[in-house]
Amino acid sequence: MSSSASLAGILREVFGYPGFRGPQQAIIEHVTAGGDALVLMPTGGGKSLCYQIPAIARQRAGLGVGIVISPLIALMHDQVGALHEAGVSAAFLNSTLSSEEASAVEQQLLRGELTLLYAAPERVTTPRFLALLAALAQRGHLSLFAIDEAHCVSQWGHDFRPEYRALTVLHERFPGVPRMALTATADALTREDILERLQLQDARAFVSSFDRPNIRYTIVEKRDGTQQLLRFIQREHEGEAGIVYCQSRRKVEDVAQTLVDAGIDAMPYHAGLDAKMRQRNQDRFLREDGMVMVATIAFGMGIDKPDVRFVAHLDMPKNIEGYYQETGRAGRDGLPAHAWMGYGLQDVVNQRRMIDESPAEEEFKLALRGKLDALLGLAEATDCRRVRLLAYFGEQMADGENGGSANGTGRYNCRNCDNCLHPPEVWDGTEAARKLLSTIYRIRQQSGMSFGAGHLMDIVRGKVTEKVTQYGHASLSTYGVGADLSEVQLRGVLRQLIAMGAVAVDAQAFNTLQLTEKSRAVLRAEVSVQLRESVSSPASRKKKRTGAGLAAIRAPIALDGAALERYAALKAWRGEVAREHNLPAYVIFHDATLAAIAHKSPQTMEDLQGISGIGAKKLEAYAQEVLRVIAAV
Ligand code: ADP
Ligand code: ZN
Secondary structure (H helix, E strand, C coil): CCCHHHHHHHHHHHHCCCCCCCCHHHHHHHHHCCCCEEEECCCCCCHHHHHHHHHHHHHHCCCCEEEEECCCHHHHHHHHHHHHHCCCCEEEECCCCCHHHHHHHHHHHHCCCCCEEEECHHHHCCHHHHHHHHHHHHCCCEEEEEECCHHHHCCCCCCCCHHHHHHHHHHHHCCCCCEEEEECCCCHHHHHHHHHHCCCCCCEEEECCCCCCCEEEEEEECCCHHHHHHHHHHHHCCCCCEEEECCCHHHHHHHHHHHHHCCCCEEEECCCCCHHHHHHHHHHHHHCCCCEEEECCCCCCCCCCCCCCEEEECCCCCCHHHHHHHHCCCCCCCCCEEEEEEECHHHHHHHHHHHHHCCCCHHHHHHHHHHHHHHHHHHHCCCCHHHHHHHHCCCCCCCCHHHCECCCCCCCECCCEHHHHCCCCEEECHHHHHHHHHHHHHHHHHHCCCCCHHHHHHHHCCCCCHHHHHHCHHHCCCCCCCCCCCHHHHHHHHHHHHHCCCEEEECCCCCEEEECCCHHHHHCCCCCCEEECCCCCCCCCCCCCCCHHHCCCCCCCCCCHHHHHHHHHHHHHHHHHHHHHCCCHHHHCCHHHHHHHHHHCCCCHHHHCCCCCCCHHHHHHHHHHHHHHHHHC
């Protein structure tokens, strides 16, 4: 049907992009030719184009409308708005429309005026909507079904939605219409389930690498977490959009307030806020530039804001799936982005306790502990974080891939995680670990009691405290054996012992420390304990300011003073247009596109053509204004 040349033509003309990314071309060719597909691509990989371009190509060939099924009702308005900006005829049907509005959309649909229709699953499977589809199918005007967020069909996925189960009706009623299922969830069990539930066993599977090379992973030892976060934002992401995840509502409120007090545009988001407030904060995050959302994990599913520059975790999530899903919300536009996490003893203790105290079956708890251990392993790692993350999803990093290399040391270097950029000094903490463990043992023998971390470290470091005197702990044979170690070092050792299960924390009894089965192996020096040298954070370095008004402006590519002024002017102009159209700014133009324009400083229409992100419709709609803005700077 459509040649690959014409598909690339649609990419250029409608979306203004010079080339396909990763497996997009293969997927688009397959579906445009009428094949079924399962598409697994990480967040930000570019899934939308995989159904949008086939729908456009098939509509042009007279095959009618493509139906996109999505659970994310709140985002449909913006998704459709983005298509309108690109000159594609699209609409949505969901519970936010009045019945008049809905029937107007249905009329458009029947008249064959739409290229894409977005609908919620519960809407698609109503008898009324199925009758509409049948009418279209009879005339051969149903071009494809795209089932987005397809993991929702599986109870193994992280977001099961029973409405998705009813979607099998599509296959039964319309066997000739190509179907595609798309998701960013990698897990093998979920994948099998999707194929079976949606009867896509014969579909071709397209599985992309889950690597997100533009995301830099950094995990730091947490001390004064909120202050570390503040410094991180001020030093590296001033004026940029980001998401901060915290475990509790209370902490969300506190952290948001601290950031606001420091002059950062931050807002809270958690289930305790009323729905209106949540909606308002979400809208501001999507529509305004450089907002920071401080949230519990209730925030973020389906948020496709492409220019989130950082995702920070102030508390450790439960497992790597959660961590990867959340950090994946950074840098969907492919520009450099940062995943930052503060991690400390308390996180290990809390997460272990939550599992221990949950009412779940022992078998299930075992699985949860296994998942937590994998995340702890990532946090404690002194080698490449990316390698560990991808290994968790069953992917191996090959030498030379994505700019990485084994650099002759036998150690993979991704060049974009903290451990690869600044390989940490590692010290052997085995001896220190044995000192801690034998002290726990001796205290217990001597006083028949257990104590917490603080007292334990005081004894090992030979400090004279009230408690030490009270219990006569200065007479223990291990008193002062670790006088050469700093508290930070000992704390690191203890954290690792807890992380590996060689010390248990008794939450029922004032977080006192106990030996476990696994302690013995460490005491016998059968396993070693390797720790990163805790480097104190570098003295705050002040950023060089370019000029008063432009200080807070950061462009995604290096721009000189004049270009930076053009960039600022373009951003201001874009903000006005976005408000007028009631759409997020990035739907008008991405930051990268504005930066490219600012860099090129175009004088004519021709100069603008070929800049990535400017399709035919946008050129027609905005070229004059953009040229005017540039000329006025
Ligand atoms: P996903 O749904 O997989 O998370 P999206 O479809 O939202 O990803 O795409 C992420 C971003 O990448 C979007 O802003 C999109 O415009 C952009 N994008 C997708 N494909 C391309 C491409 N071939 N060239 C340039 N940008 C692209
Ligand atoms: Zn790395």
